[in-house]
Amino acid sequence: MSKIIGKIKSIPGAIRRKLRRADERAQDEAWKRSYASQLLPSRMEIYDTHLRFDERTYVRCLVCGLRSVTGSEGYPRELSSKVIERLQELSFEGVKIILSNGLIQLQGTDTKEELQTASYNVNKEQISRGITHQGNPDLELMMKHQDIISNYRQIYYNSQRTFQSSFIIVIKGGEEEVFRAESHIISILKSELIEVQIPTGRMLEMFLSALLLPVSESKAWVEVRSDGAAALCAASNLNSRTDEKGLYFGKDLLTNNEVMLDLSTLASRQLVMCGSTGSGKTFTFLLLLMRLVDMCNARVIYTTPKADEGTKYRAVAEFYQEKGCIADIGLNGTEYLNPLDILIDIETVGKSPYAVKAGLSFLIFAGLNISTF
Amino acid sequence: MSALSPYSQPKPPITVTKVKNDRFLDFTALHTWIMLLAIGIGLYLFKMIAVSPNIDKLMYLGVAFVIANIWYKFFSTDEKVQFSKDRVIFFISDKQGKHVINSFDSTAEDLEKFIPIKKIHSGGIVEYSRNEYGIVIETYPNRISDDVREHHEKKLEKLVNGIPANTAFKTLSCSVLEPKKPVLNFLLELSSKAGDFKPKNKHLTDMYLQISGDDSKVISWKYYASLSLGKQKNQDHAKIQYGAVVPGLLKNMKAASLRPRILTENREILDSYRVMFSEVAL
Numbered sequence: 001m002s003k004i005i006g007k008i009k010s011i012p013g014a015i016r017r018k019l020r021r022a023d024e025r026a027q028d029e030a031w032k033r034s035y036a037s038q039l040l041p042s043r044m045e046i047y048d049t050h051l052r053f054d055e056r057t058y059v060r061c062l063v064c065g066l067r068s069v070t071g072s073e074g075y076p077r078e079l080s081s082k083v084i085e086r087l088q089e090l091s092f093e094g095v096k097i098i099l100s101n102g103l104i105q106l107q108g109t110d111t112k113e114e115l116q117t118a119s120y121n122v123n124k125e126q127i128s129r130g131i132t133h134q135g136n137p138d139l140e141l142m143m144k145h146q147d148i149i150s151n152y153r154q155i156y157y158n159s160q161r162t163f164q165s166s167f168i169i170v171i172k173g174g175e176e177e178v179f180r181a182e183s184h185i186i187s188i189l190k191s192e193l194i195e196v197q198i199p200t201g202r203m204l205e206m207f208l209s210a211l212l213l214p215v216s217e218s219k220a221w222v223e224v225r226s227d228g229a230a231a232l233c234a235a236s237n238l239n240s241r242t243d244e245k246g247l248y249f250g251k252d253l254l255t256n257n258e259v260m261l262d263l264s265t266l267a268s269r270q271l272v273m274c275g276s277t278g279s280g281k282t283f284t285f286l287l288l289l290m291r292l293v294d295m296c297n298a299r300v301i302y303t304t305p306k307a308d309e310g311t312k313y314r315a316v317a318e319f320y321q322e323k324g325c326i327a328d329i330g331l332n333g334t335e336y337l338n339p340l341d342i343l344i345d346i347e348t349v350g351k352s353p354y355a356v357k358a359g360l361s362f363l364i365f366a367g368l369n370i371s372t373f
Numbered sequence: 374m375s376a377l378s379p380y381s382q383p384k385p386p387i388t389v390t391k392v393k394n395d396r397f398l399d400f401t402a403l404h405t406w407i408m409l410l411a412i413g414i415g416l417y418l419f420k421m422i423a424v425s426p427n428i429d430k431l432m433y434l435g436v437a438f439v440i441a442n443i444w445y446k447f448f449s450t451d452e453k454v455q456f457s458k459d460r461v462i463f464f465i466s467d468k469q470g471k472h473v474i475n476s477f478d479s480t481a482e483d484l485e486k487f488i489p490i491k492k493i494h495s496g497g498i499v500e501y502s503r504n505e506y507g508i509v510i511e512t513y514p515n516r517i518s519d520d521v522r523e524h525h526e527k528k529l530e531k532l533v534n535g536i537p538a539n540t541a542f543k544t545l546s547c548s549v550l551e552p553k554k555p556v557l558n559f560l561l562e563l564s565s566k567a568g569d570f571k572p573k574n575k576h577l578t579d580m581y582l583q584i585s586g587d588d589s590k591v592i593s594w595k596y597y598a599s600l601s602l603g604k605q606k607n608q609d610h611a612k613i614q615y616g617a618v619v620p621g622l623l624k625n626m627k628a629a630s631l632r633p634r635i636l637t638e639n640r641e642i643l644d645s646y647r648v649m650f651s652e653v654a655l
Contacts, residue, residue, distance in 0.1 A: 027480060035493075036484035037476055039646050044474040044487075057652050081517070081526055088546065093590045095548075098649060102543045105536050161534050172652070204487075211649050212543055212599035213489060214505045230529035234546035235631055236517040239593045245559045248580065256589045258556045291580075294573045295563060320572050 048201045050178075058175040060182055061206035064167040065222030066195040074165070074222025076193040079231045083192045087169070087185060088238055089254060095173035095181045100210035101232040102166040102220075108155055111162040115152045119145065154225060163229040166220035168210040248291055263296065282311040290316060404454035411444040488646070494608050497637035498615060506602040506611035508619060509642050512544075513632040514596055528629040535625045537618055541601040547648050551591040556584055595648055598626075598633070 031037050041053035051059040065074035087099060122145045129138050154160035169185060171178045189196050199206045202219060209217040224232075239257045246262035263269055271288075273281045282304075292298040304313060317324035328334045399405055418437040422430045447457045463473050476484055485491070489502035499507050517525050536542045560581045567573045600622060605611040619635070626633040636642045 030481040031484075034481035034484055035490040035643065035646075036488035037481065038643065039488050039490075039650050040474075040476045040484060041650065042476055044476070046472045046474070053652075081522060081529070082519075084546075085517075088548070088594055092548075092592070093550070096652070097548045098545060099547075100543060100545045102541060103533060103536065104541050105533070105538045107538045163533065208487060210545070212507075212509055212545055212597055212645070214501045214507060214541065214601055215489070216541065226530045226534050227526070229533045230526050233529055233533065233544045234594075234596055235512075235514045235529055235544070235629060236525070237514045237594055237596065238516055239551075239591075240513070240515045242555065244555045245562075248556050248559075248584075251587070255593070256591045257551070257593065258554050258584060258591075260556050260559065290576060294567075294576050295559075319576075323570070323572075 044204075046204050049198070049203070051203050051207060053172075056174075057172055058178045059203070059207060060171045060178050061199055061203055061210065062169040062171070062182065062185065062189075063197045063199050063206060063220045064169065064189060064194050065165065065224070067219070067222055074195075075167075075224055075228045075232070079192070079194070079228050081231045081233075081236060083188070083194070084232065084234055085236060085238065086188050086192075088234075090181060090184055090188075092173075092177060092181045092184075094177040095171060097181065097185075098168075098170035098172075098210055099234050100166075100168045100170070101229075101234065102168075102209065102216060103229050103233075104164045106162045106164065108158075108161065111155050112152065115148050115155070119148045119152075122148065151225070160225040160227065163224050163226070164221045165224040165229055165232060166209060166216065166222065167232050168206055168220055170207055170210050247288070247296055249288070278310075282313065286311065286313055286316050290319075293320070402451060402454075403458065404448055404451050407444070407448045407454060411440060411448070414440055490646075493639050493642055494611075495637075496612070496615070497635050497642065498602070498608065498611050499642060500608065500611070504604050504606070506605050506608075506614070508600055508602065508615065509636045509645055510598040510600070510623075510626070510633045511636055511641075511645065512596040512598055512626065512634070515630055515632075525629070532622075532625040532629045532631075535621060536600075540603065540618070541599075542622075543599045545597045545599075545649070546594045547597070548592050548594055549648060551593040554584060554591070557581060560584070595645075596631075597645055597648075598631075 041057070043054050045052040045055075049060075053059060067074060084099060087097070090097065122141050126137060126141045126145070129141070130136070151160075151162075155162065171181050171185070173181070186196050199217075199219065202217060205215075205217040206220060208215045209220055238255050239252075242257055243260050243262040243265070246260050246264075249259040249261060251257070252259050273284060275281045286302070289300045289302060293300055302313065302316075314326055317326045415437060418433050418440070422433045422437070425433060446453075448454050474487075485502055489505075490499060491502060492500040494500060497508055499509060501507065533542070560577055564574065564577045564581070567577060600618065602611050602614045602618065605614060623633055623635075636645060
């Protein structure tokens with residue numbers, strides 16, 4: 001009897017335990033389903049000066065632009081998109097760089113009102129200074145007033161709009177590499193007269209603001225006009241000239257990337273190569289022509305008016321064995337043919353010795369006198 | 374092993390014995406010093422027990438028991454010492470305002486404070502916390518030469534001017550280490566189709582060897598943009614806003630040669646965030 005009573009008494013406890021376990025499991029499932037758990041690193045350490053992910057990745061944020069009173073811009077007037085490219089040219093191994101530009105366009109009427117208020121405040125300060133400094137105006141305030149008028153003019157004539165912009169650079173990687181990259185980045189930004197701040201104590205907020213999330217940190221916002229906002233958008237790609245197939249041109253020394261172009265996508269398929277004598281124009285051309293033959297199944301006719309022995313162009317045709325041919329024509333030539341024959345289909349010409357040449361991969365006309373061609 | 378070998382045959386172990394910690398009595402390890410300290414305190418307490426009156430003996434015995442217990446629980450092995458050390462460091466860091474977030478022991482709600490993605494709806498509309506909606510776009514811009522830079526910037530100006538007022542628009546470029554060279558795959562493909570024409574095979578092989586031998590790292594960039602659709606009551610309202618804003622934005626982006634593509638698949642959108650969150654080598 002006592003056993004039965006004991007069992008009955010233990011039922012609520014058992015139910016509570018089972019409910020608790022079910023609750024924990026449901027929480028586990030919610031955790032697994034959440035996108036945040038899939039994306040966030042397992043461990044984030046948040047320090048005043050940096051973040052550390054998974055005990056190895058050091059993360060630093062830089063906030064660009066000068067926070068200023070309404071009416072003045074946070075970036076230099078002559079800002080160009082070249083700055084972004086200079087930053088992207090920093091190909092650091094072991095470092096990941098994120099360049100993020102957030103923009104919010106302000107209503108024209110709001111901007112006008114803010115500029116009006118800023119102008120009023122500047123004038124008021126100037127007047128009060130005039131009283132205390134025997135009418136001697138403050139040059140800083142004068143410049144600010146001119147800036148406000150200039151900005152108002154742009155808004156008034158609808159030539160520019162006003163934006164709140166946050167330009168944040170995130171650097172991730174090993175501690176040493178991050179600091180090295182940071183020093184390069186800061187030097188580039190400073191050389192372009194862009195102010196840089198390290199958001200001490202707000203690193204996580206800045207990092208999240210930099211990402212494509214509806215999160216923004218007000219301390220990163222800087223006022224900017226349309227031209228500055230446009231210049232800061234990452235809109236040019238140094239590595240864009242590489243296709244999956246096509247003609248292999250070589251290595252881009254700026255980005256280390258192998259450059260391959262699908263010639264069929266080009267509107268115009270003409271190439272001009274410039275260089276001083278002996279710089280390797282002919283050599284490069286022959287290299288590209290050989291690649292055209294082997295990579296694009298092209299048939300090549302190479303004509304040269306002079307015996308350019310330095311380049312050994314004859315070796316190229318000889319390399320292709322029975323599929324290559326050299327026709328020495330011109331005044332001292334051994335062969336005579338109408339170069340236009342090669343355009344004629346082999347079937348229509350029959351077994352003409354000239355027509356045979358039309359089936360070749362690499363045909364060189366040497367000694368051709370261009371002036372008489 | 375041959376029968377002529379001067380060495381004896383290998384024998385399997387009779388029992389598996391516990392391998393001693395390599396760092397046992399290693400004086401460069403913290404746990405050795407803690408153990409010596411505990412032994413020192415223990416010896417002192419035993420001395421005090423020996424010379425003290427009966428009631429004090431009990432007290433010293435109790436203290437010795439507590440110390441032994443603490444040592445066994447927190448400092449008896451190298452791992453336990455490391456764990457205790459980390460715990461103290463993180464406790465102090467937390468007190469100083471330096472926080473540690475372990476995503477595996479945080480709840481889903483807590484993690485959403487950092488990545489506020491609630492749901493990804495059809496068509497690529499991303500629902501964030503607090504009823505905010507947005508889209509993620511991947512762009513494929515071209516290289517710009519200095520001759521056309523001014524013209525390009527004018528087009529970008531038109532793009533940013535075209536963004537609706539009070540709407541957040543973000544552009545982001547992220548460097549990624551490019552481990553593969555497309556040209557190598559193409560050369561392999563060509564070689565397999567080349568047949569037995571020797572000069573062509575030789576040329577392609579030489580090119581392949583030359584390119585694959587160059588191990589200089591290629592850093593490429595990925596480009597993304599996002600447009601906020603603002604706070605909306607539900608997904609249907611977000612879709613209406615999408616229809617009102619996104620086509621115009623795409624048109625302006627195309628005009629600026631950005632070649633935009635709205636990410637619509639769950640996987641694509643998560644991958645784009647992974648590019649931003651992941652470590653250096655992808």
